[in-house]
């Protein structure tokens with residue numbers, strides 16, 4: 001499938017050839033940075049407050065099903081990256097946070113409202129900070145683009161459960177938990193979201209600009225895709241959840257390379273850090289992951 005041109009993406013995003021208006025500083029550099037502008041409302045007009053409430057319910061269920069692991073070095077490090085990226089996103093006021101899941105599957109995912117998860121496996125395969133930052137920026141892009149909340153609402157709609165979900169969102173009566181359980185549990189529901197190729201490409205672009213504005217070198221996207229592509233090929237088609245529902249890696253790689261021609265990267269843009277390597281070293285001392293659950297991994 002051909003990669004959509006910048007104009008196609010802008011048209012699909014309903015923004016014509018709009019220039020990102022909240023980054024006037026970019027214009028003073030003489031560059032015309034463009035980025036998809038995301039709609040300011042979700043499908044079904046779910047408010048931010050409702051999205052956050054639903055995300056909290058999903059997070060609680062996901063954490064019952066997944067081996068969350070805490071580490072006093074890794075947790076603050078991951079959270080500081082997420083806060084920096086989110087503050088430079090088009091949706092900076094959501095309660096973003098990130099936790100580590102003790103599994104070797106190479107993946108990261110985000111929930112409505114900004115709760116995020118990074119698998120230990122991802123931390124172990126990335127070789128420099130910018131690759132990790134690109135992955136997390138992509139996940140923030142899914143929250144910013146309201147892809148996660150929209151897809152989850154669609155899943156509820158498909159089962160005629162939207163009304164009971166919205167009616168009980170702020171009630172602690174067990175209804176939401178029962179619905180999530182009846183739909184297979186939080187992890188299975190997230191695994192079946194199937195973001196569209198447009199959502200994935202938009203999350204890449206949104207992430208690219210978050211990363212760039214936050215002072216990292218967005219070549220990290222290219223490095224991350226190249227690394228994942230290599231792993232995928234070397235393993236003879238291992239299922240990397242982060243890639244399995246995404247456009248083929250070479251296409252995403254080409255799209256990011258194109259985007260790199262559109263911006264000026266400062267010479268001091270960040271690519272790596274001592275903190276990153278400390279965290280990678282620390283990951284070796286985490287307890288062994290518990291036996292792998294039979295349920296599918298959530299998609300990134």
Ligand SMILES: [Zn+2]
Nearest residue numbers: 195200203300
């Ligand atoms: Zn994605």
